Every structure is written in structure tokens, then in C-alpha cells.
Amino acid sequence: MSKIIIIGGGVAGLTAGIVALKNGYEAVIFEKHRIAGGNLTGWDRGGCHIDNCVHWLTGTNPVTRQHRLWVDTGALGGVEVYQADALYTFEHNGASLSLSRDVSRLHADMLALSPRDDREIASFIKALNAAKTIIEVSSKSNDRRASTPELLAALPLLLRYHRMTTRQLGQRFSHPVIQGFMECLFPADFGALGLLVAMATFCADNGGIPQGGSLAMAKRMTERFLSLGGALHCSTSVTEIRIVGGHAVSVATDSGDIYDTDDVILAVDPAYAFGRLLDKSYMPLPLKKLYEHPAVSRFSSFHCAFVCELPEPPFQGDRMIGFPKILREKLRSQYLILREYSHEEGFAPEGKSLIQTMHYCTEDECRFFIRLKERPAEYRALKEEIASQIAALIEARCPDLRGKLRCIDTWTPATYKRYTGADVGSYMGFAFPPKLNPVFMNGRLKGLSNVYLATQWQQAPGGLPVAAKAGEAAVLEIMKRGKR
């Protein structure tokens, strides 16, 4: 039986492993952490379960192709999907706006907030509906792709947003709540088209949350891989891929063992893999260009988790608020994202609730935290200081929480770097700027006959579905080369 070694047991690696096994290959995954899942994970702290990942999962709509891949890999299927009425709510000075699933309600809410923005609101809603229609075409009719006339009708509406950042989109509105609403979901320099697509996915009922959260989803995928006969070596880092005449013959691990193989799938951050596991010259050119592009950057975030001495949190779902000027300057971030988990039984102890926060860090800030971690006392002190400022901000927003919040964990881009090895602690694909056309990369590597890349970096904006599809695509490439 032909053997595939998969380096990295995140969603891309697990999907590759499952698809390989289903197609008659022997699959072996090496994962440096003690469990598989990569960024799709969670952990217990202070009596709570902290959820690291899923805010929305593209592919929860049962008639999509992505959903079938999630069911095949054990990620979905037999598990309830929580579909919130609103993806998030932005609030400012007592006023708020929610991204509700019902676009006509969003339209009415925007107009009620700011009648004088009516023309800009109308353009935005038209574009959102166009994006939603394209997504719905495939999700409502068994993956039929949008037809040329359908695409032609939508394209001019969408192109306008392809040319601006989320911040520039926000600035087109005069009302501060609508401005914040447009700017807060993604990092500031993100292309507005990406925002529109994310919103449309949610409005097309294709962005729910599987019950049990991120770790439970990772465990289901791991179980599927093992039940099909896959071999999973956790707490084992691959240190080298041995190449002879453009062909990978074996991989070496940090325990000094050598494993022969027929094919290798690289399911780790490419910025780390090329240079460490393989020579840099093998990095696909389109990827290299993106890393070197002056307008393309990576990002990560700073997180806190708080346990609250209240059985119900003071808000529902994801809340976004602006940082006051002093914190904006200090944290170099405009917005704080607050999440509560009342939809998950057992994430907080009886009579208490859990609030997690995150705010984005630019690539420079990611490097700052990574360097600071080498001075543990200073790193810890800064994390504590930021956490207490964030707690004060939450208490100011929710007076009922005064004295009832306890920080149980903080984590930073440096944590992500340590955990997954990702170069700057980034966990999504590139923060794609406007005007740049998306790049789609297959997993083949020039000059190597049997090594394939399977990562979320091969298609913007990355995330779980892109990782899973890249894992599947790498195995399909192996099958194609083997004329299967």
C-alpha cells in the first residue's frame, strides 16, 4: 500500500489523512503538539472551557460541497449546529447595529440609524444581496455554480468593494456606528470584499457553529482519522524531509527516527516549512510574491478569558466596541471583540458565565510579542496590564459586572507561534488588501515529484474550509500523479 506522510495534524493535515485513507493509502500524521487539531482547539482553565477558534464555520449549510467534506471528515454530521440570529453587534455610545441574518432587517436598521446615509446604505445592501445570491446559488441547489449572467449581474456591484479597505468602506458612512460596524470584524487594512463575502456567507445560513466548539470538532476529526486506520504520532516534530534527486524518500523527527515514505504532504505554515523542513527555493513563486508584497501582511491577535460571577452574561453573541483613544494608541488596535458562550452548556461552571476577548495585532506587533516572550517577567507583566485595562473597559460597558470579572487566561501571537510553529503567530491566511486579485495555488511544488503543500495559505482568506480543501486537494494531486 502506498504510504503518505503528513506533517502537521491541524485541519489541513487531518483532512488529508482522512481523504488518503478513504482512497486506499496508508496515512501517517506527525503532530508536534500532544493532540491534533492545530488552531482548531480549546483548553480548560479556571473551571471554564476556553474556545480558541470557530466564530463561524463556512459549510454548515447541509447542501454545500463543503458540508459534505465536513461530514466525511467527521467535523459535522450528527452534531447540532448553532445558528445565531446575528453574527455580531457593534455598539457605540448606547447605539448599536447587528449583522442579522435577515438582510432586509439589516437594511432597515441601518436606515433607522442614519437616514442621511441612505444612498451608501442602498449600494451596500445591493452588493451584500448580490454576494449572498452567488453563495445561495451554490448552497441552495446542490453546488450548482453561479451562471455567467448571474455572475455578470453581481460583478459590477462587488468590484466597487474590491477596491477599498474595510476602513475606507466605514468612512463612506457618516454615522459612527455604521463606520465601526464595517471596520470592526476584520483587521483595518482588509479588503472590503472579504468582509462582504463573510457577511453574505452568514446571511446565506452557511456560517453556523458546531455544538461543543472547536476542540470537540478537532476530536471528531481525529477520531475519524484513527477509526479509518490512520497512524497519528503526537508530540513528534518533523525536523527534515530528505530529498534524493527531486524525490522525498523519508522524513526525520525530533526523536531521531527516520520514516520512509512514498509521498509527503506539508500541512504546516509555509513561512516556517520552507527554510526549516525544505529548502526555501521550493516555495511556490506566487506564495513567495505574497510574502514579499509590500501591501500584503499577516496578522494575529491578543486574547483574554474572564469568568463572570453572573449566571447569564450581560450581552448575547459577539459584541464589538471601540477602544478609547489611550488604549487605541497603546494597543494599536481600534476595536475589542467580546464573545460570550451561553449557547454552550458546560463552558462555564454552574451559576457563572464566560467572556473571551480578542483584538487584532499587526505583523509588527506580532513580532513585538514574540520578542518580548524571551523576557518572561516583562511579557507576563504586559499581558496582566492589558488584561486589567480590558476588564475595566468591560466593566464600564456592563456595570453589572463590576467586581464580578476574573481573568483566567491571556494569550498572544507568541502563544500561537509556540503552539503551531506559525511564523508570526498568524492563524488565518494573509490580510488581503484591496485591489489585489486572489491567488489560488494547487499544492504541487516545482522540482519535487512527491511533496505537496496543504495549507490555508493557498487561497485567501484562509480559515478552516480552505485548510480542509487544501488537505483534500493534496491527496487528489497524489492520486492524479499516480494515475488513480
Ligand SMILES: Cc1cc2nc3c(=O)[nH]c(=O)nc-3n(C[C@H](O)[C@H](O)[C@H](O)COP(=O)(O)OP(=O)(O)OC[C@H]3O[C@@H](n4cnc5c(N)ncnc54)[C@H](O)[C@@H]3O)c2cc1C
Ligand atoms: C482566534 C481564532 C479564531 C479563528 N476563527 C475562525 C473561524 O471562525 N472560522 C474559520 O474558518 N477559521 C477560523 N480560524 C482559523 C483556523 O483556525 C485556521 O484557518 C485553521 O485551523 C488552519 O488549519 P491548518 O491545518 O492549515 O493549520 P494549523 O492549525 O496551524 O495546523 C498546523 C499543525 O502543524 C503542526 N506542526 C507545525 N510544525 C510541525 C512539525 N515540524 N512537525 C509536526 N507538526 C508540526 C502544528 O502543531 C499544528 O497542529 C481562527 C483561528 C484562530 C486562532
